[in-house]
Every structure is written in C-alpha cells, then in structure tokens.
Amino acid sequence: MTSPGPSNSFQQSSAAASVQEFKIRVPKNVKKKYHVMRFNATLNVDFAKWTHVKMERENNIKEFKGLDEDMPKFGAGSEYGRDVREEARRKKFGIISRKYKPEDQPWILKVGGKTGKKFKGIREGGVSEHAAFYVFTHAADGAIDAYPLQEWYNFQPIQRYKALSAEEADEEFGRRNKVLNYFSLMFRKRMRGDDAADDADDPDEKKLKGSKAKKDLKLSEMDEWIDSDDDSSNSENEKDKDNDSDTGANNKKKKKKAAANKKKKKVEDEAFEESDDGDEEGRERDYISDSSESESDHETKANKELKGVAEEDALRKLLASDEDSEEEQENKEQEEEQEDEPTKEGEERASKLTKKKKNKPDDAKKDSSSELSSDSDTDPETTPAVKKPKKSKSNDKNGLTASTSAAGSANTSRSGTPTPSAAQAAVAAANAANSNMPPAKRPKLDASYSECGVTEEAVRRYLARKPMTTTELLTKFKSKRTGVSSDRLVETMTQILKRINPVKQNINGKMYLSIKST
Amino acid sequence: MTTPTPAPHIDRELDLSNTGRGVWLVKVPKYIANKWEKAPGNIEVGKLKISRAPGQRAQVQLSLSEAVLCLKEPGEQNIPKEHRLDVSNVTRQSLGVFSHATPSNTDAVIPESEKLYMEGRIVQKLECRPYADNTYYKLKSESIRKASMPQRQVQQLDRIVQNFKPVSDHKHNIDYIKKKSAEGKKARDDKDAVLNMLFAAFEKHQYYNIKDLQKITRQPIVYLKEILKEVCNYNLKNPHKNMWELKPEYRHYKSEQAAETKEEKNSSDSD
Numbered sequence: 001m002t003s004p005g006p007s008n009s010f011q012q013s014s015a016a017a018s019v020q021e022f023k024i025r026v027p028k029n030v031k032k033k034y035h036v037m038r039f040n041a042t043l044n045v046d047f048a049k050w051t052h053v054k055m056e057r058e059n060n061i062k063e064f065k066g067l068d069e070d071m072p073k074f075g076a077g078s079e080y081g082r083d084v085r086e087e088a089r090r091k092k093f094g095i096i097s098r099k100y101k102p103e104d105q106p107w108i109l110k111v112g113g114k115t116g117k118k119f120k121g122i123r124e125g126g127v128s129e130h131a132a133f134y135v136f137t138h139a140a141d142g143a144i145d146a147y148p149l150q151e152w153y154n155f156q157p158i159q160r161y162k163a164l165s166a167e168e169a170d171e172e173f174g175r176r177n178k179v180l181n182y183f184s185l186m187f188r189k190r191m192r193g194d195d196a197a198d199d200a201d202d203p204d205e206k207k208l209k210g211s212k213a214k215k216d217l218k219l220s221e222m223d224e225w226i227d228s229d230d231d232s233s234n235s236e237n238e239k240d241k242d243n244d245s246d247t248g249a250n251n252k253k254k255k256k257k258a259a260a261n262k263k264k265k266k267v268e269d270e271a272f273e274e275s276d277d278g279d280e281e282g283r284e285r286d287y288i289s290d291s292s293e294s295e296s297d298h299e300t301k302a303n304k305e306l307k308g309v310a311e312e313d314a315l316r317k318l319l320a321s322d323e324d325s326e327e328e329q330e331n332k333e334q335e336e337e338q339e340d341e342p343t344k345e346g347e348e349r350a351s352k353l354t355k356k357k358k359n360k361p362d363d364a365k366k367d368s369s370s371e372l373s374s375d376s377d378t379d380p381e382t383t384p385a386v387k388k389p390k391k392s393k394s395n396d397k398n399g400l401t402a403s404t405s406a407a408g409s410a411n412t413s414r415s416g417t418p419t420p421s422a423a424q425a426a427v428a429a430a431n432a433a434n435s436n437m438p439p440a441k442r443p444k445l446d447a448s449y450s451e452c453g454v455t456e457e458a459v460r461r462y463l464a465r466k467p468m469t470t471t472e473l474l475t476k477f478k479s480k481r482t483g484v485s486s487d488r489l490v491e492t493m494t495q496i497l498k499r500i501n502p503v504k505q506n507i508n509g510k511m512y513l514s515i516k517s518t
Numbered sequence: 519m520t521t522p523t524p525a526p527h528i529d530r531e532l533d534l535s536n537t538g539r540g541v542w543l544v545k546v547p548k549y550i551a552n553k554w555e556k557a558p559g560n561i562e563v564g565k566l567k568i569s570r571a572p573g574q575r576a577q578v579q580l581s582l583s584e585a586v587l588c589l590k591e592p593g594e595q596n597i598p599k600e601h602r603l604d605v606s607n608v609t610r611q612s613l614g615v616f617s618h619a620t621p622s623n624t625d626a627v628i629p630e631s632e633k634l635y636m637e638g639r640i641v642q643k644l645e646c647r648p649y650a651d652n653t654y655y656k657l658k659s660e661s662i663r664k665a666s667m668p669q670r671q672v673q674q675l676d677r678i679v680q681n682f683k684p685v686s687d688h689k690h691n692i693d694y695i696k697k698k699s700a701e702g703k704k705a706r707d708d709k710d711a712v713l714n715m716l717f718a719a720f721e722k723h724q725y726y727n728i729k730d731l732q733k734i735t736r737q738p739i740v741y742l743k744e745i746l747k748e749v750c751n752y753n754l755k756n757p758h759k760n761m762w763e764l765k766p767e768y769r770h771y772k773s774e775q776a777a778e779t780k781e782e783k784n785s786s787d788s789d
Contacts, residue, residue: 018570018571019567019570020567020569021565021568022565022566023562023565024562024563024564024565024580025561026554026555026557026559026563028559031619032618032635033617033618034615034616034637035616035617036543036613037614037616038614039611039612039613040610040612041609041610045612045614046612047537047612047614047636047639048537048538050532050537053531054530055530055634056530076724076771077724078723078724079724079725080723080726081727081730109532130548131546132545132546132547133544133545134544134551135542135543135544135615135637135638136542136543136544136566136644137541137542144566146544146554146563147617148551148554149543
C-alpha cells in the first residue's frame with residue numbers, strides 16, 4: 001500500500017487525491033544516530049546555503065582537568081605518583097571526579113571555512129523526557145522512514161572577539177565615568193571663559209566669545225558630542241544657575257534631611273529622567289536661536305539627559321568652589337531633584353507617600369516663591385494649560401538674565417506668554433542679584449591658557465591618563481587647532497607645564513611626563 | 519566510542535548531500551516509541567494518512583499496524599490504534615537534523631571513520647495526539663496506577679536477618695600477610711645497584727616520596743635513607759614538601775643538557 005504517485009516531498013502530493021497513504025517503517029540502522037540542531041531564527045541560518053561545513057566535538061579536556069595540570073608528567077619538575085595521590089586526597093574530601101567523556105562534549109560547527117561563522121552546539125536536556133521524537137523522511141520507494149531522534153543540540157554563535165576581563169572592564173568602566181567628568185571640566189572652562197570676557201563687553205560679543213571658548217575646549221574623544229550638545233547644555237547651565245540662586249536661601253534649613261535622602265533620591269532621579277518632557281521643554285526655549293535641535297526627538301533627548309546629570313555635576317562643583325562646603329552640594333542636588341519632581345510626580349503617585357515628609361519643606365518654599373512650580377504640575381502634564389506656566393517661567397527668567405548674559409536670542413523665544421505674577425517678579429529679582437555675583441568670584445582662573453586651545457586642565461587630563469612626551473602632547477593639541485602657530489602653542493605649553501610641574505621619567509631615552517591621578 | 523584519543527579517524531567534514539531535503543519532526547507518545555523500538559526494521563509499523571478536503575486544512579492521521587499492536591509483553595495494556603497528527607510550522611527557530619554514524623566495530627583492521635551527515639531541515643512539526651477513546655483511558659489509568667504505587671513496601675520478617683557474620687581475620691588481611699612473608703625481609707642490596715635504581719627512577723620524575731622509592735627499590739627504609747642523603751636533597755617546603763630530589767650535581771634533565779656530561783662524570787666519581 002504505497003502512495004499512489006512518486007512523491008519526493010510531502011508538500012508535493014496533489015490536491016486532487018483526497019486521501020494519501022504512506023507506509024511508515026522504522027529502519028534499524030544502529031550505526032547512525034540522529035540529532036536535532038536548533039538555531040535561533042535571528043541567526044538567519046539557511047542550511048541550503050551551507051558549503052564547507054565542519055563539525056566536531058569540542059576538545060575541552062584542559063578546562064575539564066583544571067588548572068594545576070600544567071605540571072609536567074615526567075622529567076624535570078614532575079612528581080612521582082602525583083595524580084594518584086591527588087585523586088586519593090580528593091576522595092578523602094568526598095569529591096569523586098567524573099571521567100572526561102569526549103562524546104559528551106558540545107559540537108563546534110564551522111560554516112564557510114576560516115572566516116565563516118562558528119557555532120557551538122550544547123546538548124539540551126529534558127526535551128524527550130515525556131515524549132519521543134522521530135524524524136520522518138522519504139525512502140526511495142515512497143514509504144516513510146522514521147528515525148528516532150536521540151539528542152537536541154542548541155547551536156549558538158561563538159563570538160570571535162575577545163571579551164574584556166574583569167580588570168579591563170573595570171578600567172573601561174572607570175574611563176566611562178571620566179568621560180562624564182570631562183563635561184565638568186568643560187563647563188568649568190566655559191564659565192571661566194565667559195566670565196573673563198564678561199562685564200566689559202556687550203552681550204552679543206560676549207556670546208560670541210563664549211561660543212569660541214567652547215570650541216577651544218573641544219577634545220578629540222567627544223567632538224561629535226559637543227557639537228550636538230553644547231548649545232543646549234549651555235542654556236541649561238544658565239537656567240540651573242538661576243534655579244540655584246533662586247532656592248539658595250531656603251537650602252540651609254533642609255541640609256540635614258537632604259543629606260539623608262540623597263542617595264535614594266539620586267537613584268530615582270536617574271530612573272525618571274528619561275520620561276520627563278516637561279522640563280525639557282523649558283530648557284530648550286532658552287536659546288532658540290543657537291539651538292539646532294529645538295524639536296528634540298527622543299534619542300537625542302535620552303542622550304542629553306545623560307549628560308544633563310554631568311552638567312549639573314559640573315555646575316555644582318563650580319558653585320561649590322564658591323561656598324566650599326559639601327552640604328551645599330547636597331543642597332544643590334536636592335534642588336535638582338526638586339526640579340525633576342514635578343514631572344515625576346505623575347508617575348510617582350505610588351511612592352509619593354513615603355516622600356511626603358521630605359517634600360514638605362520644598363512645598364513651603366515653592367509656595368512662597370512661585371505657585372507655578374511643582375504643585376501645579378501634579379496634574380497630568382499632557383494638558384497644555386499646565387505646560388504654559390512653566391514655559392513662561394523659564395521665559396521670563398531669560399528675559400532677566402539677558403541683561404547680564406547673552407541673549408538677544410532669548411527674546412526670540414516667546415515673549416507674549418501670560419502670567420508674570422508678583423511672586424515671579426520676586427524670583428526674578430533674586431536671580432538678577434545673584435547672577436551678578438558668581439562672576440565676581442570666578443575670574444581667579446587665568447583665561448590666558450585657554451587661548452589657542454591649550455588649557456592647563458586639558459594638559460593635566462592628558463598627563464593623568466598616561467605618560468606622554470612633550471611632542472606627543474603638542475600633537476594632541478595641534479591636531480585640533482590648526483589655526484594657531486606652533487610657536488605660540490609651544491610657548492603656552494611650556495608655561496602650563498611649568499605650572500603643573502609633572503613627574504618626569506625617562507623611558508627609552510625619551511622624557512615622559514605624567515601626573516599622578518588623584 | 520570509549521577511546522579517549524582520536525584513534526578512529528574522525529571526519530570533521532559535514533556531509534551536506536541531503537541538506538536541502540525537508541523532513542518532518544514528529545512527536546509521538548512514549549508508548550508508541552516503545553513499540554517502534556521493538557519492531558523489526560523491515561515491517562510496516564504504521565500508516566500515515568493525509569486527507570485533504572478542498573478549503574480545509576489537511577488532516578493527518580497515524581494508524582499503527584496490527585503487527586505493532588500485537589508486539590506486547592504479557593500484562594501490558596493495549597494501546598490505541600488511531601492517532602491524530604497536529605501539524606504546525608517551525609517558527610522562531612531553524613531546526614536541522616544531522617546524524618552521527620559511529621563505526622560498528624572499532625577493532626577492524628581499517629577502522630571506519632566517524633561520519634557526520636546533514637539529514638535535512640525540519641519543515642513541519644507534527645504532534646501525535648491520541649483520540650480520547652476507551653483504550654486510551656485504560657492505558658492512562660493503568661499508568662497512573664503504576665505511578666502512584668509506592669516504590670518501597672512494608673514486609674513482615676519472620677526471623678532476624680543477619681547480614682554478615684563476625685570474622686576473626688578478614689581475607690584481605692590474610693592475603694597481605696601471606697604476600698609479605700613470601701617476600702621476606704628486605705635485604706640490603708649493593709649500594710651501586712640501589713643507586714642505579716634510584717637514578718633510573720629520578721630520570722622519570724624529579725620528585726619522589728620516600729615511600730614510593732622504597733617500593734621501587736625494595737630496600738629497607740633506613741638503608742635507603744642513608745643513600746638518599748648522599749645523593750639527594752630533601753624538600754621541607756611546599757611545592758614539593760616531603761619529597762626527595764637529586765642534588766643539583768647529579769641532575770641532568772633536559773634544560774640542563776649542556777652540563778650533562780660533566781655531571782655524569784661527577785656522579786661516577788662520587789660512587
């Protein structure tokens with residue numbers, strides 16, 4: 001009772017025949033064992049395209065044996081009867097070592113020669129625990145041959161690149177943090193540049209200079225970052241400054257509490273940062289003219305948020321240098337948190353109760369300063385009515401800071417927005433008062449280094465990273481600043497080096513400079 | 519294959535002649551698999567019926583042959599004859615079948631090589647489902663009954679079970695004493711002979727425990743120690759604690775091959 005027609009594949013059977021019958025046999029081919037190889041669909045494995053496929057059992061006897069097997073088996077350095085003794089010792093502790101079975105090792109599958117993909121097939125257990133699996137193939141005479149499947153192997157690609165070891169990964173991780181810290185450096189620099197040029201010049205020119213100083217600080221690792229980022233971050237800067245000074249008076253009371261809650265809050269901040277869009281909007285309106293990405297799409301936003309933390313960091317440091325107290329820093333953190341809070345609150349209803357205590361002083365403060373901030377924002381933010389006051393707030397801050405800082409451009413942001421309340425006016429006044437203060441203190445840092453792009457800070461950073469010769473150091477800067485004459489560069493460099501006084505060491509006849517990273 | 523070394527030639531190349539073939543993966547209950555395992559290879563064990571009605575999905579049925587149904591041990595339950603096969607496609611993974619042919623006799627003069635074949639790609643999965651009829655329920659209830667039976671049962675004993683009787687001297691003790699007495703006392707051999715044995719031993723390994731040396735040379739331990747003190751150093755510290763090694767002037771391991779001849783002279787002098 002074979003099938004009516006010669007059918008080479010199951011699909012071929014014609015639609016006309018309503019019932020087809022196939023004989024099933026189970027050939028007893030003891031020599032062959034059938035196994036399943038399973039690939040994830042994402043790997044796009046197409047068996048039909050395979051050529052030159054090699055497969056073998058992995059030989060991992062070395063790993064199996066362990067580490068002490070590097071001892072010679074005979075000759076110099078070998079011990080008589082070591083294996084036996086080791087085995088006996090293990091047995092005493094109840095460890096019975098298993099034999100290495102080469103036929104139980106995973107498969108290594110190489111597709112497409114040397115450069116092709118490599119897979120490792122690990123046996124899976126439990127697949128045929130409660131059921132048996134057969135593979136049905138067509139025999140030559142139209143019957144079906146059923147072969148039992150023995151094992152299932154899950155094939156996964158082997159990565160060809162080397163993963164970092166724990167130490168290396170640690171090092172890289174540390175470097176990651178450093179990258180963030182570069183921003184703090186940059187901001188410090190920028191502020192210096194700004195302030196040095198401040199006061200005497202009129203706003204527009206200053207703006208130019210500020211941006212120039214910014215460019216000067218460009219460093220190779222983050223060129224593209226800076227370009228995308230510095231404008232908006234600059235505006236953030238300004239705003240943060242405002243806020244800091246704004247809440248500065250109230251801070252002292254809350255110090256203790258803030259310190260206690262700081263850790264926890266910080267973590268939450270990070271978690272919520274991504275989804276805020278309220279405060280984002282406020283920031284971007286600050287300088288519309290020079291921000292190229294006022295319609296922030298989400299990717300760049302996430303990116304920016306990340307740096308946002310660093311920037312605030314930088315600002316914090318900078319301001320802390322004025323007051324020189326740690327608690328002050330914590331206060332600032334607290335303030336940032338407060339800024340975030342309003343937008344968070346929608347999501348955070350659940351955890352709100354726990355925070356209530358902490359929020360209290362904030363609320364009091366906010367009420368006094370302006371009712372536009374957090375409390376009003378507890379409403380769902382999607383309504384434009386809620387957003388508006390926010391914008392207006394940032395807006396009129398701009399208007400005020402414009403007198404001291406850049407911002408012909410600020411005027412381009414909307415001027416016709418409603419509600420300049422009395423409270424806001426008070427805040428603004430405070431801002432105006434405060435915004436003049438910091439510059440008075442900052443210029444103690446010499447602006448002359450920052451010319452032609454060579455800054456003490458940058459040099460320090462290079463040297464702290466790894467020892468360098470002076471020529472290497474110079475090329476670092478030369479590559480960035482093409483406009484500056486090399487003589488001038490060398491001159492400034494020598495000045496800076498004198499100032500830094502790095503550790504000198506001779507390696508291979510060259511003098512390498514370095515500084516101990518603190 | 520129990521040979522640890524790659525004694526039989528292993529062909530690493532995967533035979534790809536059947537790669538393009540589509541095969542079916544069929545999941546069957548254990549009771550069918552058991553029968554199929556017992557069935558000889560040349561008979562028909564079942565029939566696969568594919569019935570198609572226009573506008574509907576094809577129905578696949580598996581009916582076991584009488585020969586298979588009759589293959590049973592006394593006391594075994596009947597198994598259902600008809601089964602439905604649920605067809606499904608392979609999604610989210612690509613499944614292949616490969617086979618591994620191991621040579622039947624490794625002792626042959628020209629050992630057959632292990633060979634790997636690609637057997638095809640799994641295009642469809644079929645799941646064998648029994649119809650819930652009387653035989654199936656009987657089978658299931660029987661298997662449930664069996665599973666619920668406790669493995670161990672209480673038995674009443676009518677007399678004391680004595681596992682072992684006291685023995686005044688165990689057999690292996692007697693054997694050991696016999697062997698020792700047959701060997702007799704270890705006689706002190708000629709010193710040169712002992713030294714030769716020692717040097718031969720130290721050629722193979724660098725470090726020896728005194729017990730091992732005693733076994734190798736079969737000398738009384740006191741005498742052996744005397745000789746060892748002459749030509750060997752005793753390690754008191756850890757990597758090779760409590761072990762003897764030759765004094766540097768007697769050594770000629772591979773790394774010190776240059777100085778080999780000289781040292782040999784020295785050693786013969788000291789003898």
